[in-house]
Structures are given as C-alpha cells and as structure tokens.
Amino acid sequence: MAIKKIFVIGAGTMGNGIAQVSAQAGYDVVMSDIKDEFVKKGMATIDGSLSRLVKKGTMQESEKSAIIARIKTTTDNKDAKDADMVIEAAPEILELKKNIFKQLDEICKTDAILATNTSSLPIGEIAASTKNPKRVIGIHFMNPVPVMKGVEVIPGQQTAPETLEASKEYVKKISKEPCEARDYAGFIVSRLVDALMNEAFWCVMDGNKPEEVDKAVKLCLNHPMGPLELCDLAGADTVLHGLETMYQEFGERLMPAPLLKNMVRSGLLGRKTGRGFYDYTQK
Numbered sequence: 462m463a464i465k466k467i468f469v470i471g472a473g474t475m476g477n478g479i480a481q482v483s484a485q486a487g488y489d490v491v492m493s494d495i496k497d498e499f500v501k502k503g504m505a506t507i508d509g510s511l512s513r514l515v516k517k518g519t520m521q522e523s524e525k526s527a528i529i530a531r532i533k534t535t536t537d538n539k540d541a542k543d544a545d546m547v548i549e550a551a552p553e554i555l556e557l558k559k560n561i562f563k564q565l566d567e568i569c570k571t572d573a574i575l576a577t578n579t580s581s582l583p584i585g586e587i588a589a590s591t592k593n594p595k596r597v598i599g600i601h602f603m604n605p606v607p608v609m610k611g612v613e614v615i616p617g618q619q620t621a622p623e624t625l626e627a628s629k630e631y632v633k634k635i636s637k638e639p640c641e642a643r644d645y646a647g648f649i650v651s652r653l654v655d656a657l658m659n660e661a662f663w664c665v666m667d668g669n670k671p672e673e674v675d676k677a678v679k680l681c682l683n684h685p686m687g688p689l690e691l692c693d694l695a696g697a698d699t700v701l702h703g704l705e706t707m708y709q710e711f712g713e714r715l716m717p718a719p720l721l722k723n724m725v726r727s728g729l730l731g732r733k734t735g736r737g738f739y740d741y742t743q744k
Contacts, residue, residue, distance in 0.1 A: 468541040471550035472503025478606025484531040486635040500534040550578040559590040566591040576600040580651045584617035595621035646710035661688035662718035671738040689738040693731030
C-alpha cells in the first residue's frame with residue numbers, strides 16, 4: 462500500500478503540524494478547513510515554524526521553500542478524492558468525526574487509508590460509520606506535532622492488518638516512532654496523562670498551591686511540564702471532554718474533579734482565555 466499523497470482535514474494546531482511533518486518527509490499534502498481564513502492561518506503557522514529552523518541553521522531556505530511548495534490548501538473535502546491517506550484533525554466531537562468519515566467513504570479511493578487524530582474517541586465507532594471499516598485507523602499525534610517523537614497508532618476491531626502496517630510505516634517515514642495502542646477510551650497517552658491531571662486537580666482542591674504541585678511533578682518525577690501547566694496549555698474544556706469520555710467507559714476512577722468542571726463553567730480554560738490555573742494576561 463504505497464502512500465504518496467496525504468490529505469489533512471483541519472488546519473489548526475494539530476492539522477498544520479501534521480501537514481508540516483508530512484511535507485518535510487517528502488509527501489505531497491493538501492490541508493483543508495471549513496474557511497479560507499483558517500487554512501491561511503495554518504499555512505502562516507507552518508511558515509513560521511520552518512522559518513525558525515532556518516534561523517537556527519538546521520534548515521536551508523531552499524528546503525523550506527520546497528516543503529511549502531508541497532502543501533496545497535482547500536476548503537472542499539472532495540479534493541481528497543485522489544489521496545492515499547486522509548488524516549482527520551477536526552474538533553473532538555464524535556458525531557462531527559463520524560459525519561466526516563461518512564463523507565470520506567464516498568469521496569476517497571477504495572484503498573485510501575482513513576485516519577483520525579482523536580485523542581480519546583472510539584476508533585471502532587468512527588469506523589462503523591463507513592462502508593469499509595477495514596481501512597479506518599487512529600493515528601494520534603502529540604502536541605506540538607513537529608517536536609514530539611511518539612505517535613499512537615490505534616487499530617479498531619475491524620482495521621485490516623495492512624492498514625495498520627502502512628500507517629506505522631508512514632509514522633516512521635516522518636521520523637517519528639509508532640506506539641501501537643488498543644481501542645479503549647484515551648488509548649494509552651491520554652488515559653495516563655488525564656488521570657495524572659485529574660489527580661492534580663484533587664491536590665489543588667486539598668489546598669495545595671498549583672505552582673507547588675507542578676514543581677513537585679517536574680523536579681521529583683522529572684516531567685518537562687507540570688500537569689496543571691499542561692492543562693492550561695491543552696485547555697480545561699479539552700481536558701474535561703477527554704475525562705468525561707473515559708469516565709463513561711471506565712467509571713468512577715476517572716470521574717472529572719469538581720474543580721475542573723467549575724473552571725470550565727467559569728471560562729477559566731487556560732492560555733486560550735488568558736487564565737486557568739495561572740494568569741497569562743500579563744505575559
């Protein structure tokens with residue numbers, strides 16, 4: 462199963478990162494979103510990311526130009542008709558993803574791989590929305606995509622072995638390492654990191670200061686970022702959504718802490734709103 466052309470749905474943080482690393486590896490890429498302004502913003506982010514590499518001296522200007530030239534943009538998913546692999550990086554809304562995959566099932570070549578970048582939603586259920594679930598798989602990138610080495614590859618119950626192997630080969634070709642995970646809510650990474658963040662929320666509710674919780678995790682567990690800093694980076698609403706998905710599957714042990722729910726209701730989502738566990742309005 463030869464993969465030469467990648468179609469990325471979503472030009473946001475994850476989508477433009479996936480498009481960038483794919484183009485850097487030599488793939489022809491088409492990046493789509495629902496509005497032209499979104500794809501333009503995604504391309505500007507890619508340009509800025511590559512420009513930093515040029516400034517550091519790890520990439521030549523000619524290399525950057527060649528990478529940018531390999532990325533086309535569109536607002537029409539029908540342009541995925543000749544893609545060998547589609548990677549969906551839309552918001553974490555199950556019905557939205559299922560609808561996208563239903564459309565792709567009609568648009569794409571019969572042997573095209575349809576991948577979702579979901580961090581916690583069931584691959585099997587997304588696959589079941591298509592007529593050919595054998596070609597559907599989860600390929601979960603970490604944020605920031607150009608930097609993080611590991612990528613979860615998650616086959617559903619009906620994913621064909623050749624779909625799994627081709628997806629792993631794609632991950633290796635973009636200079637990352639595939640980590641095969643089973644199709645349960647949160648897979649491996651989100652399940653573990655969300656559990657850690659949730660316990661950190663309870664620590665704050667117990668009276669511990671956020672900065673002390675993060676300092677303890679960084680210095681005593683050797684994590685590069687504290688769990689509360691990570692929540693602010695990801696967005697409290699995103700973390701809550703992931704925990705609620707896992708709570709439905711695993712029960713009380715992953716029940717979201719009341720503090721997290723309160724913060725989301727109050728609009729304290731982290732960096733994107735200026736305040737979360739920390740204040741970013743003065744930075």
